[in-house]
Amino acid sequence: MNVLNFVSAFFSDSAHWHGYDGIPQRLLEHVQYSLLALALAAAIGLPVGLLTGHTGRGGNALAFIATAARALPSFGLLVLIVIMMGFGLLPVMIPLVILAVPPILVTTYEAVRSVDPSPVDAARGMGMRESRILFQVELPVALPLILSGLRSAAIQIVSTATIAAYVSLGGLGRYIVDGLYQRDYEKVVGGATLVAVLALVTLAVFWAAGRLAVSPGVRRR
Amino acid sequence: MESVTKRYPDGTVAVDRLSLEIPDGSITVLVGPSGCGKTTTLRMINRMVEPTEGTILLDGEDIQRQPVTTLRRSMGYVIQNAGLFQHRTIVDNIATVPRMLGWGKQKARARAAELMERVGLDAALAKRYPYQLSGGQQQRVGVARALAADPPVLLMDEPFSAVDPVVRKGLQDELLRIQDELGKTIVFVTHDIDEAIKLGTMVAVMRTGGRLAQYAPPAELLSDPADAFVEDFLGADRGIRRLSFFPSARLELTTGPVIPLDATAEQIAAPGADHLLVTDADGRPLGWGAPGDLTAGDIRPAELLPHGRPFVPGTDSLRAALDCAVLSPTGWAVAVDAGGRVTGVVSQQTIGEAIRSAHAADRADEAKVSS
Numbered sequence: 001m002n003v004l005n006f007v008s009a010f011f012s013d014s015a016h017w018h019g020y021d022g023i024p025q026r027l028l029e030h031v032q033y034s035l036l037a038l039a040l041a042a043a044i045g046l047p048v049g050l051l052t053g054h055t056g057r058g059g060n061a062l063a064f065i066a067t068a069a070r071a072l073p074s075f076g077l078l079v080l081i082v083i084m085m086g087f088g089l090l091p092v093m094i095p096l097v098i099l100a101v102p103p104i105l106v107t108t109y110e111a112v113r114s115v116d117p118s119p120v121d122a123a124r125g126m127g128m129r130e131s132r133i134l135f136q137v138e139l140p141v142a143l144p145l146i147l148s149g150l151r152s153a154a155i156q157i158v159s160t161a162t163i164a165a166y167v168s169l170g171g172l173g174r175y176i177v178d179g180l181y182q183r184d185y186e187k188v189v190g191g192a193t194l195v196a197v198l199a200l201v202t203l204a205v206f207w208a209a210g211r212l213a214v215s216p217g218v219r220r221r
Numbered sequence: 222m223e224s225v226t227k228r229y230p231d232g233t234v235a236v237d238r239l240s241l242e243i244p245d246g247s248i249t250v251l252v253g254p255s256g257c258g259k260t261t262t263l264r265m266i267n268r269m270v271e272p273t274e275g276t277i278l279l280d281g282e283d284i285q286r287q288p289v290t291t292l293r294r295s296m297g298y299v300i301q302n303a304g305l306f307q308h309r310t311i312v313d314n315i316a317t318v319p320r321m322l323g324w325g326k327q328k329a330r331a332r333a334a335e336l337m338e339r340v341g342l343d344a345a346l347a348k349r350y351p352y353q354l355s356g357g358q359q360q361r362v363g364v365a366r367a368l369a370a371d372p373p374v375l376l377m378d379e380p381f382s383a384v385d386p387v388v389r390k391g392l393q394d395e396l397l398r399i400q401d402e403l404g405k406t407i408v409f410v411t412h413d414i415d416e417a418i419k420l421g422t423m424v425a426v427m428r429t430g431g432r433l434a435q436y437a438p439p440a441e442l443l444s445d446p447a448d449a450f451v452e453d454f455l456g457a458d459r460g461i462r463r464l465s466f467f468p469s470a471r472l473e474l475t476t477g478p479v480i481p482l483d484a485t486a487e488q489i490a491a492p493g494a495d496h497l498l499v500t501d502a503d504g505r506p507l508g509w510g511a512p513g514d515l516t517a518g519d520i521r522p523a524e525l526l527p528h529g530r531p532f533v534p535g536t537d538s539l540r541a542a543l544d545c546a547v548l549s550p551t552g553w554a555v556a557v558d559a560g561g562r563v564t565g566v567v568s569q570q571t572i573g574e575a576i577r578s579a580h581a582a583d584r585a586d587e588a589k590v591s592s
Contacts, residue, residue, distance in 0.1 A: 122366075125269055128317075136306075137306055217351060217352060
């Protein structure tokens with residue numbers, strides 16, 4: 001049996017479409033974990049990135065922290081935290097957020113830093129307040145790059161959120177973990193396929209967000 | 222500006238005890254080589270740079286005494302690359318300051334449309350984005366945006382230095398026209414002495430180290446440079462350029478050597494001149510010819526010598542008249558009226574005499590002032 005057979009067998013089995021271990025339920029859980037982790041990471045990464053980018057201070061410290069955070073293995077971290085804190089949603093969120101903050105933080109910082117200084121100078125010279133300069137002059141121009149940082153963070157979260165299953169939570173990782181345990185490779189491949197599809201959907205969502213949120217004057221078309 | 226100094230923490234002095242009185246309703250140009258502190262001086266007026274010492278008074282009041290955003294909103298600010306907001310349409314770019322001041326969207330946009338017309342921008346550009354405009358058009362938008370809230374003061378930091386010479390000339394003419402209509406107090410920074418002389422009512426020449434070398438009207442700058450630095454900065458042909466400030470209206474024109482295309486043999490012979498200017502039926506110049514080469518009733522315009530670019534007495538300066546004479550193969554300049562019809566011709570000698578008498582009159586004026 002090859003991989004494609006696994007995939008078609010997994011998705012054609014009607015048992016996989018119902019109940020607490022059904023695809024809709026697992027998909028919903030996976031999306032919930034991912035959204036929560038992305039929201040938390042953005043809540044940390046965006047303000048810090050915007051502020052440091054606007055003032056131009058703290059760039060080196062930022063790069064150091066980001067590199068260090070990237071070096072942490074998510075799975076190892078999860079095991080460590082679970083040992084320390086026990087099971088639950090929080091121990092899963094911590095490694096996911098640590099994984100997602102660096103790309104958001106660093107690209108946001110770089111995006112704001114690289115905004116052409118002359119409109120900023122003009123805005124300041126016409127009496128615009130600093131907060132307005134950040135949100136109305138720098139942010140709209142930096143938005144495409146900031147979105148790309150959020151996008152890569154989101155993709156990483158979606159694929160890494162499978163580890164939640166290792167600590168008894170749900171999500172698409174359930175199929176992979178259980179499938180491996182039960183030597184049910186149909187399940188493993190099916191779960192992996194769903195994760196890949198969800199990652200592609202994430203890409204599409206960010207593409208659409210970019211079309212809607214970025215001014216045509218910045219997109220240049 | 223009273224004895225204003227800007228010293229940076231590393232000890233560099235950008236502006237050194239500069240005192241300057243900037244007259245209302247006219248264009249004051251700060252000019253000098255790069256690093257002379259002219260931009261720093263400008264930026265101290267809207268407090269983008271805070272002076273280390275000295276005070277700057279606006280209508281008698283220290284600019285430190287009002288909130289910095291209020292001060293800046295009362296001054297238009299135009300910078301080198303226009304600095305437009307690329308995510309906003311042209312009309313919204315121009316409406317920025319009125320919107321900040323709390324105007325309604327409709328009113329601000331109507332004002333923006335009015336300004337687009339004033340700076341010579343096609344209304345069709347209103348909904349475009351900055352990247353769709355040429356450099357010259359972007360700079361016009363920059364000027365319109367600075368004028369949007371009708372500030373009494375306009376600060377311009379090398380606004381035209383990034384566009385090509387033809388567009389720059391257009392923008393300069395436009396600025397002079399706008400200034401004629403609106404009577405703003407404009408402080409203009411440039412490194413181009415020609416631009417300074419063309420635009421300035423008063424010109425402040427600054428030297429490296431942030432010191433004022435001379436502050437004078439452009440004509441005086443050209444006739445009496447304060448020192449070798451100013452003289453050198455003005456360039457080699459300041460004598461010629463100074464002629465721009467002498468009118469050509471008093472030049473004595475002669476119509477003697479001017480003949481129509483259908484001139485008789487008698488008309489050709491009568492003036493006794495070396496060269497004759499032939500005009501068409503409407504009185505427009507065709508070209509020069511020697512009497513010996515011209516046959517009555519059979520003057521061929523194609524065989525005449527070119528007459529060069531004519532000047533308009535009263536509108537053009539002595540510089541334009543001299544230029545015409547120098548360019549003319551016969552050494553005579555052709556004067557025309559606004560409609561392009563010949564009103565007379567004038568020789569290099571006559572122009573030379575006019576220049577000498579203009580200089581003499583100038584010296585007499587000065588003597589009167591100093592006595």
